[in-house]
Structure formats: structure tokens, C-alpha cells
Amino acid sequence: MSSVLYVCVRPERSAADAEHRSFRRGLGLGMLDRIDLLHASLETAEWEQYEGFVIGGSPFNVTDAEKGEHQRAVEHDLERIAARALDGQATALFTCYGIGVVTRMLGGRVHTAQPEQASATAVHLTEPGAEDRLFGPSAPSLSVFTAHKESAAETPPGAVLLATNQACTVQAYRAGERLYATQFHPEASPQDFADRMAVYRASGYFDPREYDATERAVLSASVDGDDLLARFPRLIGG
Template identity: 85%
Template sequence: MSSVLYVCVRPERSAADAEHRSFSRGLGLGMLDRIDLLHASLETVEWQQYDGFVIGGSPFNVTDAVKSDYQQAVEHDLERIATRALDGETTALFTCYGIGVVTRMLGGTVDTTQPEQASATRITLTEAGLADPLFGPGGQDLSVFTAHKESARETPPGAVLLATNAACRVQAYRVGDHLYATQFHPEASPQDFADRMAVYRASGYFDPAQYDATERAVLSASVDGDDLLARFPRLLGG
């Protein structure tokens, strides 16, 4: 069976633990190995042995004007995983913050002109998305959770746009056959996302005065992320 490593880049332990459980469920894996890059570098695990990587979100932003040493170290390690996927030596799925790291690495522009408040949103697959083995089987339109302050301004050099919507042009792309990046959160169920909102209530992802209404909307949403994630292990060929 193929092995997958969950890469955590969240400082908040409760949110990190919950995200790990979300990815484990979505991938359909009883056990999902984990590394927290804020507490350990890639060198602390035999990361080259893994067939696949899933990279979670973070309150960090690529566009942060000032970055701590550990944020810079996190971004360096994420770039190493992306490089390995670009070389075809593994398969990686970067989400939210991770799409910014990959976009910058590819020479694209990350800025704050297309933010999305915490909510479920509809994304539309491109022709390339419909033909993609990870995205295509889900149909032309998907419902997903999103919450971000920055995004890729356009598809970076060498990448193929897979999904888009009016609020944020670059919702997902693929580079080569082994590197995927999404602006949205495929792992989160409605309850997962509502629990995450409680952790980041004052972090600028939604109006705190509208917390109750936002939570109700999130909990009543139906999303397709688990279906997408369940297909990821099948790409690994193990």
C-alpha cells in the first residue's frame, strides 16, 4: 500500500490535530503519518520514502512583510517537497497557504487582491480539470470550503489551471503529473470547518460580529472535498 505523509504547518495544536484527523478521514487511511514543520524539519523523518504528501493550511501568508525564522524554514521545506513532486519522485497536494508557496516558487505572483471569506463556495472545472484523474470524476462543479487573504494572481508558469470561480481565478492547478495545489480546503467537513472557525475567530477570515450566522451557513453546507481526497491515494500506484 502507498504511504502518505501529512505535513502540518499550523502553530495552533488543536487546529493541527483536527486537520490531521480530517485528512485521515478524507484519504480513507486508518493511519496517516504526520510531521509538524513548526516543530521538526523534514530531516527528522525519512521523507523520501513516502509516495505522497498532503500539505495542510496555515495562518501564515507568503505575502507576510515580516517572517520569523521558523516560517522561512517551513517555506523552505515545502519547496523541497514541491521540487520532489516536480521531478516525478513523489505526488503532492498543497492546500491554501501551500498554493502560495508553490506559486512563488514557480515564478508566479501571490497577492491580496482576491480574498475569500470563510464559507462554502462553488468552483468550476476547466477542460483540463475535467480530464484530470483527481478532479475530473467529481463533475464540472464542486462545492468546497475556502478562507484566505492571499492567492495566486494567475496560473503560474508551467502550471495547468484545473478549477476557478468568479471570486478567485486560481482555485486549483497541476504542474506536470505529480504536483497539485488548491486554494480551497478539500479535507474539511462542515463540522471541521466550523470548529476551525472557532480557533481563528479573530484572525480576519470573517467578520467576528457575524460569527453565528457564518457558522450556521457553514454547518448547513454540503461539500465535495472528501470525494476528491479519496481519489488521491489512487494516483500513487501502490
């Protein structure tokens, strides 16, 4: 058993499989255990045995007006993982959709006023971010992929802002010592992100009429989210 569990919340199997491979590569792990929360509950994975969790993205949104049974169950399980990390019993990294779940759980606001279309962007580390064990070595900034419709309106109560930029005020924060949340996707390489674009071509993350130009820009981008991910396993148990 791996000490880290990849938590999948994507309904699309091809995107989920690719994201799993991306996280395993970025974390530098030969094996990365996995649970797909749309098909299984946390209990089926004996989740409390894991010391670390990485949570991928999803086409779900916390601000969705109508949520099905599966989405409500997913959000409940994600909150349980976040609570465990907040208590210091595990280390967790929530990405994209996950930052909305954690923000709401912490009493913060999630809004749709700062969306970002599919692209590479620079995020700038705050002073606490430059001193953080996970983010600090990337100071003063890192280049990552973003694509989202909602985001945290501000840093939620009790959390520390680690990264920001002009397009999206809250790009990353830490709550407690072991709960991390990022709006961006640290795991995706240019090819990973281009492949993901093909799956979500009609999902509103970019103008489908500009697909070819957006894909070219993505494939020519240089990102360094893998550097951040590679440090994550060192935080576990430390």
C-alpha cells in the first residue's frame, strides 16, 4: 500500500486515468493508490490508514445550484479528508474543485467572479508562501495550468494565503499545518493539459472555436508544478 492516496472526483474515465498518472509522476512515486469517489465511498479504501492525500479536479462546482446525490456524497467525503488534515492527522493537497469544497467547509465564500480559461499562468508567492515548506522553494513564483469557473472569494477564516495573481486572488492557501488547497493544477504537463482539453472541449473552460489556438498555447507553455508536487511526500509524517 502506498502512503499517499489519489482521490478522484472526475466522472470521465479517460480524464481520471490520465490525472492519476500525472499525480504519480509528479509525486515521484512508483505506486499511487486510488479511489474514485463517484464509484466508492471512503470506507472502501480504508482511508484512515493513509498519511497523505492528493485530490484531483472535477467538472463539478461547489456553486452548482442543483446537485445530484453523487456530488453531495463526494463533497461530504472530501470534507472528511480535509478535516483529518486540519486536525494534523494527515497531509492533504486539494486542487481546483477541491479548493471550493475546503473553502466552504472553513466558512469562506466561493464565487464565480474570477474564472480563468484554460491556460498557463504565473502565480506569485506571498511572504508566508515563500516561508512554507511546500511552496517556499518555488519562490518568488511558479508557472502552472489553470481552468476554472469558480474560486474562493477571499482566503477563508483561519487559512494563510500562499499564492495569488491578478486574475484570481486566491490561488493557494494552507489551513493549519497540513491542509493545502490550490486553485491551479500542479500535476498537469503541457501534454496532460492538452489531452484534458479534448475531454472538456464543450464544458465552458475555453471558447471551443479557439480550440486549436488554445491547444498550441498550452503545448508550448513551460510549467513547474511538478517541482511543488515532488516535495509533497516529504511533508508526510514530518
